[in-house]
Amino acid sequence: MKTKNNNILVLLCLMTFFLIASGYTLLQDDxxxxxxxxxxxxxxxxxxxxxxxxxxxxxxxxxxxxxxxxxxxxxxxxxxxxxxxxxxxxxxxxxxxxxxxxxxxxxxxxxxxxxxxxxxxxxxxxxxxxxxxx
Ligand code: HEC
The missing domain is CATH 1.10.760.10 (Cytochrome c-like domain)
Known part of the structure; x- marks a missing residue:
């Protein structure tokens, strides 16, 4: 049960990272x-x-x-x-x-x-x- 929660946490972190990274790229172009x-x-x-x-x-x-x-x-x-x-x-x-x-x-x-x-x-x-x- 504990490992499953950790996996979700890692996934959430990764998603946040990619959202910020793509937002930054968009801003950079503008x-x-x-x-x-x-x-x-x-x-x-x-x-x-x-x-x-x-x-x-x-x-x-x-x-x-x-x-x-x-x-x-x-x-x-x-x-x-x-x-x-x-x-x-x-x-x-x-x-x-x-x-x-x-x-x-x-x-x-x-x-x-x-x-x-x-x-x-x-x-x-x-x-x-x-x-x-x-
Ligand atoms: C230390 C590295 C560096 C040097 C030296 C440098 N540039 Fe740049 N230049 C960049 C980077 C990085 C960008 C992209 C910046 C951004 O989009 O925020 C850029 C962007 C530009 C742009 C805008 C490009 C666009 O797509 O509209 C122009 C024009 C430009 N540079 C001209 C020059 C000229 C002319 C010189 C010399 C007088 C120069 N740069 C020196 C790193 C450099």
Whole structure:
């Protein structure tokens, strides 16, 4: 009789764990971008990045997690708890430039904020253009 109760307890614990885990994943996907950023105009859509600013900044600050080709398979990615998103996916590309800008500059949890490290507007937008190019 006692073992049976224990089994139920273990089952309940497991169920709770999976509910929390899936809830967390759902929350993680819902990264709300303020309207102000979402509708931000990218002033550099037609500008050629001749000095490869985007590429250089990416190699310096982003590649370790996001990977060389933007798949989210950088060497550090495997040490993280959150899923490093795939920049080649349709879901990623379907968002506005302003949303990408917001996520890079503000960050959240394991995605660092680059507000202090990347200060020039031109640099920021060249980086947005670069991650969109994967
Ligand atoms: C320490 C690892 C790490 C570094 C370094 C890093 N990122 Fe991230 N990045 C993440 C993680 C983890 C997420 C997913 C965050 C989440 O969903 O909560 C993410 C998410 C993003 C997103 C949002 C993806 C989406 O699906 O909308 C963008 C854009 C992004 N990163 C760009 C960059 C850029 C550009 C750099 C370099 C300037 C950079 N990241 C550096 C870990 C990193």
């Amino acid at each position: 990264w709300v971008v303020p309207e102000k950023y979402k509708n931000m105009e990218n002033p550099y859509t037609q500008v050629e990045d001749e000095d490869e600013i985007g590429k250089d900044l990416y190699s310096m600050h982003c590649r370790s997690c996001h990977g060389k080709t933007g798949l989210g398979d950088g060497s550090k990615a495997f040490e993280l708890e959150s899923d490093v998103k795939d920049f080649t996916s349709k879901t990623f590309k379907s968002q506005s430039d302003g949303s990408i800008y917001f996520k890079i500059i503000i960050g959240r949890d394991e995605m660092p904020s680059f507000d202090k490290k990347i200060r020039e507007e031109e640099d920021r937008w060249m980086l947005v253009n670069y991650v969109k190019s994967f």
